[in-house]
Amino acid sequence: MTKRAPFLRRRLGRRLREIREGANLTLTEAAKRLDKTRSALQRIETGVTRADVHFVRSAMDIYDLYDETLLDEAREAAKPPWFRAYGIEDFGYVDVETYAASVKEFSGLMLPGLLHTEAYIRALFAHSRRRRSPEQLRNDIEVRLIRQERLTSESDPLELTVIIDESALRRDIGGSDVMREQLRHLGEMAALSSVTVQVLPLKVHSALDGGFTLLSFHDRDEPDLLYVEYATGALHIEEDPEVRACRLKFDRLGVEALSPDDSVALIKRISQER
Numbered sequence: 001m002t003k004r005a006p007f008l009r010r011r012l013g014r015r016l017r018e019i020r021e022g023a024n025l026t027l028t029e030a031a032k033r034l035d036k037t038r039s040a041l042q043r044i045e046t047g048v049t050r051a052d053v054h055f056v057r058s059a060m061d062i063y064d065l066y067d068e069t070l071l072d073e074a075r076e077a078a079k080p081p082w083f084r085a086y087g088i089e090d091f092g093y094v095d096v097e098t099y100a101a102s103v104k105e106f107s108g109l110m111l112p113g114l115l116h117t118e119a120y121i122r123a124l125f126a127h128s129r130r131r132r133s134p135e136q137l138r139n140d141i142e143v144r145l146i147r148q149e150r151l152t153s154e155s156d157p158l159e160l161t162v163i164i165d166e167s168a169l170r171r172d173i174g175g176s177d178v179m180r181e182q183l184r185h186l187g188e189m190a191a192l193s194s195v196t197v198q199v200l201p202l203k204v205h206s207a208l209d210g211g212f213t214l215l216s217f218h219d220r221d222e223p224d225l226l227y228v229e230y231a232t233g234a235l236h237i238e239e240d241p242e243v244r245a246c247r248l249k250f251d252r253l254g255v256e257a258l259s260p261d262d263s264v265a266l267i268k269r270i271s272q273e274r
Helices: 007-022 027-033 037-047 052-064 068-077 082-086 093-098 116-125 133-151 164-169 176-190 240-256 260-273
Strands: 100-106 159-165 195-200 211-217 223-228 233-238
Touching: 007 037, 007 052, 007 093, 027 037, 027 052, 027 082, 052 068, 052 093, 082 133, 082 176, 093 100, 093 133, 093 176, 093 211, 093 223, 100 240, 116 133, 116 176, 159 164, 164 195, 164 260, 176 195, 176 211, 195 240, 211 240, 223 240
Parallel strands: 100 159, 159 195
Antiparallel strands: 100 211, 211 223, 223 233
16 A cells, blocks of 8 residues: 655645646646656655755746745655654654644544543553554554644644544443543543534444544645545545545534533443443
């Protein structure tokens, strides 16, 4: 499976393509003027290959448009991502979530990762198909906890809306103590202004279709992303019909689910049953 190009490189490449098209230059014409092959320029515009500051300056000269923000974006895209310090090399979900403004997640039969407690994460990872060394386990837990900080961040907030299947609340992960703490934590997180939690009752069977995540970004030109995880990998989908279909499905699930207040009340009742 082809790895996804880093988010910042893809965004910069898209902007370079847009100003090339604004200059009425084809990919072949621009590549010749920039002393690149057509395929090399295409890889830059799709984010597969990094565009350094020198290339961006040359491109702006050829396209007769100067934009200082493009140079800033090139410098930023050249920096290693924050999660690489924790041994994560793949530019997958963590990369795109880092730059998302909002996340809408239907977690299916699982609880959403951004609302996990550390004890629940440890219990979940203990049953994961992926084998982790003690160091990898520490790093993966730390990365998830760092991601959660955006839910309470004032400088870089993330708006999170989750729909949870009731069965995920009742599934015993790590034992009663871990689950009581996890359910109590869900209720506390639901009280945040940045977080909306709804529970899909057991009598509703829409959860059987599986989970998915929709991400939106601050840049209005950045297309919404549909993320779907499966047993051996994940899909990143930007095709508008599929994204729109899942957005409509999420809205329908929201109608079928309990209200946020009733959802928190149910979470509390299930916690007290343990």
